[in-house]
Amino acid sequence: MGGSAARSFSPAKPLWALGLLLFAAASAASAYGIADGWGAISFRIYYLTGACLCVAVLGAGSAFLALPRPVALIVFGMTLTAVVGATVTVLIAPVDLSLIASVSGLEAPPNSAIAGHAAIWAIGMNSLGTILLIAGALTSIVRRTRVGPNAALLSGVIVIALAGTLTRFGGAESLYAGQMVGLIVLGVGMEWSNRVGYAARNSSTVAV
Numbered sequence: 734m735g736g737s738a739a740r741s742f743s744p745a746k747p748l749w750a751l752g753l754l755l756f757a758a759a760s761a762a763s764a765y766g767i768a769d770g771w772g773a774i775s776f777r778i779y780y781l782t783g784a785c786l787c788v789a790v791l792g793a794g795s796a797f798l799a800l801p802r803p804v805a806l807i808v809f810g811m812t813l814t815a816v817v818g819a820t821v822t823v824l825i826a827p828v829d830l831s832l833i834a835s836v837s838g839l840e841a842p843p844n845s846a847i848a849g850h851a852a853i854w855a856i857g858m859n860s861l862g863t864i865l866l867i868a869g870a871l872t873s874i875v876r877r878t879r880v881g882p883n884a885a886l887l888s889g890v891i892v893i894a895l896a897g898t899l900t901r902f903g904g905a906e907s908l909y910a911g912q913m914v915g916l917i918v919l920g921v922g923m924e925w926s927n928r929v930g931y932a933a934r935n936s937s938t939v940a941v
Contacts, residue, residue, distance in 0.1 A: 748794030749923050752787055759783025771833045776842050777823055784855040785819040792862030795869030819854035826851045866890045885922030889915045
């Protein structure tokens, strides 16, 4: 993803790459918490990068595909402001260490382990990011541009969104498995989209 952004710049590419890196950071914090026990620092990293920022940044990238550029720039500015607000909120919010310490197995600490307005940021940023991801994929599908890659993007978003619902039936394992599958599908869709665009530009250059 980063290499594609370097070859031919598009605002969506670095934002998608950053979104995937944030997801990786959340996964690393989660793995550390599960293996060595959750603490305030690992939980804050997990909550900030995974619950607040990841989907919002991915959605901001998709805004450049689904919306007119001036509107997409406004969305980007709003996302950047929200990133700052969420980061400050999560870093200064009190964390219930006793609630974190009670977590065992593959479970992550509940949202109630962090106080203040952190949950509001998480809900708002995830909702907007998901809407933008779906809108970007559907817009491209309707326009019949890069249908396959965007169908993969849409599928990845749906899988990740459903992962939380599956925890009601299969425990934390369903959440992590669903998120991992969704992330892989998202990554495939993004890289596929970049390769299709790169091939199309090469073809047009050769034709000229």
